[in-house]
Amino acid sequence: MAKQEQASVSSMNEIAVTLKNCSLSFGDVPVLNNVSLDIYNNEFVSILGPSGCGKSTLLRLMLSLLQPNAGGEVKLAKDLSIGMVFQKPVLMPWLTAIQNIVLPLTIGEKRFSKKEARDKAEGALRLVGLQDFTNHFPHQLSGGMQQRIAIARALAADPAVLLMDEPFGALDEFTREKLNFELLRLWESPDTSLSTVVMVTHSIQESVIMSNRIVMMSPRPAGVDAIIPVPLPAHREVGMEELPEYHHTVNELRKRVKHL
Amino acid sequence: MMNKIKSSMYPISFALGFIVLWELAVRLFHVPVYLLPAPSAVIEVMDGSLSSHMLVTLTEALAGFVLANILGMITAVIFVHSKSIEKGAFPLAIALKTTPLVALAPLLVVWMGTGYSSKVVASMLICFFPILVNSVKGLKAIEHEAWELFSTYKGTKAEIFWKLRLPTSLPYVFSALKISSSLAIVGAIVGEFVGANKGLGYVVLVSSYHMDTPIMFSAIIASALCGLLLFWGISWLEKKVVFWQRADDL
Ligand SMILES: Nc1ncnc2c1ncn2[C@@H]1O[C@H](COP(=O)(O)OP(=O)(O)O)[C@@H](O)[C@H]1O
Numbered sequence A: 001m002a003k004q005e006q007a008s009v010s011s012m013n014e015i016a017v018t019l020k021n022c023s024l025s026f027g028d029v030p031v032l033n034n035v036s037l038d039i040y041n042n043e044f045v046s047i048l049g050p051s052g053c054g055k056s057t058l059l060r061l062m063l064s065l066l067q068p069n070a071g072g073e074v075k076l077a078k079d080l081s082i083g084m085v086f087q088k089p090v091l092m093p094w095l096t097a098i099q100n101i102v103l104p105l106t107i108g109e110k111r112f113s114k115k116e117a118r119d120k121a122e123g124a125l126r127l128v129g130l131q132d133f134t135n136h137f138p139h140q141l142s143g144g145m146q147q148r149i150a151i152a153r154a155l156a157a158d159p160a161v162l163l164m165d166e167p168f169g170a171l172d173e174f175t176r177e178k179l180n181f182e183l184l185r186l187w188e189s190p191d192t193s194l195s196t197v198v199m200v201t202h203s204i205q206e207s208v209i210m211s212n213r214i215v216m217m218s219p220r221p222a223g224v225d226a227i228i229p230v231p232l233p234a235h236r237e238v239g240m241e242e243l244p245e246y247h248h249t250v251n252e253l254r255k256r257v258k259h260l
Numbered sequence B: 001m002m003n004k005i006k007s008s009m010y011p012i013s014f015a016l017g018f019i020v021l022w023e024l025a026v027r028l029f030h031v032p033v034y035l036l037p038a039p040s041a042v043i044e045v046m047d048g049s050l051s052s053h054m055l056v057t058l059t060e061a062l063a064g065f066v067l068a069n070i071l072g073m074i075t076a077v078i079f080v081h082s083k084s085i086e087k088g089a090f091p092l093a094i095a096l097k098t099t100p101l102v103a104l105a106p107l108l109v110v111w112m113g114t115g116y117s118s119k120v121v122a123s124m125l126i127c128f129f130p131i132l133v134n135s136v137k138g139l140k141a142i143e144h145e146a147w148e149l150f151s152t153y154k155g156t157k158a159e160i161f162w163k164l165r166l167p168t169s170l171p172y173v174f175s176a177l178k179i180s181s182s183l184a185i186v187g188a189i190v191g192e193f194v195g196a197n198k199g200l201g202y203v204v205l206v207s208s209y210h211m212d213t214p215i216m217f218s219a220i221i222a223s224a225l226c227g228l229l230l231f232w233g234i235s236w237l238e239k240k241v242v243f244w245q246r247a248d249d250l
C-alpha cells in the first residue's frame, strides 16, 4: 500500500522511460512506426497487440538491445536500472536455481561481491517462495517454478523497472493466475526496489486485472493505437473480475481489437 | 539398479545365444577352420600377446583421439570468433575430411616411419572433423535470449564465452566424442595395415597372410572391444559432465 500512496503524492508523474517518435525496421521490413510512449514511475503498464506486431521489439528498444531508426529517441531516467523477464525462463541448465540468480550479479560491471550476490539471490528466492529449491537444477523444476526463478533473477539486481515479455504465456491457467497476483504483491511490496512494471501480454483479461494503463498496439508496422486507463481500485485482489469496471474495460478492449 | 540389470539382460542373453548357435553350427556342419573357426577355437588363441597388441592399438587411438579433440576444439573457438578465418579454412577442413584416410596412410608412414606417430596422426586426422564441426555448431547454439540476458547485464565477450557458449556446446561436443571414439580405432588400424610390427592391424594382416583365421578373429574381436571400451568411457563421462541433458534430447 505504501507504494501506492507514495505514488499518488508526487512520483506518479515522474517519467521512467520515454520513447519519442521511434520507428524501427529490420532490413526493408518496417516493424515499429513512430511510437511515442511515456512510462511513469510506480505504474504497471501492459502492452497488448496482435502477435508479430513488434511488442518484443519495443521492449528491446527500452533495454537498448536495439536502436531506433534516425529521428527516434529512447530516454531513460537517470541511473535507472532495468530488469528483464523473457517469455521463456532462459535459465542455464547447468546451474542451480541460486547460481542462475547469482549469474547476472557477477558479470559485467560486477556490482556485487560473491557474498553480497549470494545474499541477494537468497533474498530473491524467498520473495518468489522458492527458498526450498535453492540447489535444484532447472530440469528438476516445473515450468511455473522456472519462470519464478527468472523473475527472482531479474529482481535480485534491484531494478526500478521490470520489463516482462509475455512472462506467463507458456503456463497453465492455474499457475498463471497465481503468478499474476504474486507479481502484483512483489510490485506493491516495500521490500523490493521495484517501482514500475511494463508487461507484454496477449491476454486482455490479464492486462485488465493487473495494470494501471494498457497500451494497445496496431498491427505491423505498429504504432500506439490507444492508451486505456483501468478504473479498478489501486490494490488489486482476486475476485475483482466480478466488478462492472472490469467487464466494461475488457469489453472496450475487445471492441478495439476487432477494429484493428 | 534393478532396471539396469534387467535391460542389460537382453543384449547379454542374445550375444550368448548367438555364440552358442555359432559353435553348434560350426561343429554340426564341419565348417573348415580357415573359413570360420568356432568360438571355442578363437578363445583358445586369445593370450597375453593379443592383449599387448590391443594395448598398442588402444594407446595409438587414444593419443590420436585426445590430440584431435584438443586441436578440433581450439580450431572451433577460432572459427567462432573470426568469420573470415572460418570462411578461409573451413573448405580446407572439408578437403581433409573427403580425402580417404586409406590413401593418406602410406604417406604418413613414409614421413613418420612405422612407429607410433604415424598411427597417432592417422587416428587424429580421422577424428578431427567431427569434433570441429560439432564444436562449431555447439558454440553457436546459444539461445538468442540467453545472449540478450548477458548483454543486458553488460557481460563481456570472455564471460559470454566461458559462462554461456562453452557450457552450451558441451552436449554437441560429447556427441562428436562418441562418433570419433570408434573412428579413432579405425585410424590406428589403417595406419598399422600400412606399416607396423605391432598392434591389432598388424596381427590381422599377418594372420591373413598365414591363413590363420582363429587369430584373425581374435584380433577383430579385440579391435571391436577397443572401440566399445572408448565408447563406454565417453558415455560414462558424458552422463557426469552433461548431467542436464537427457539422452533423447540430441
Ligand atoms: N532480429 C530480427 N530480424 C528480423 N526480423 C525480426 C527480428 N526480430 C523480430 N523481427 C520481426 O519483427 C516483427 C515484430 O516482432 P516482435 O517484436 O517479436 O513481435 P511481437 O513480440 O509483437 O510478437 C515480426 O514480424 C518479426 O518477424
Ligand SMILES: [Mg+2]
Pocket (backbone or CB within 6 Å): A055, A056, A057, A165
Ligand atoms: Mg514477442
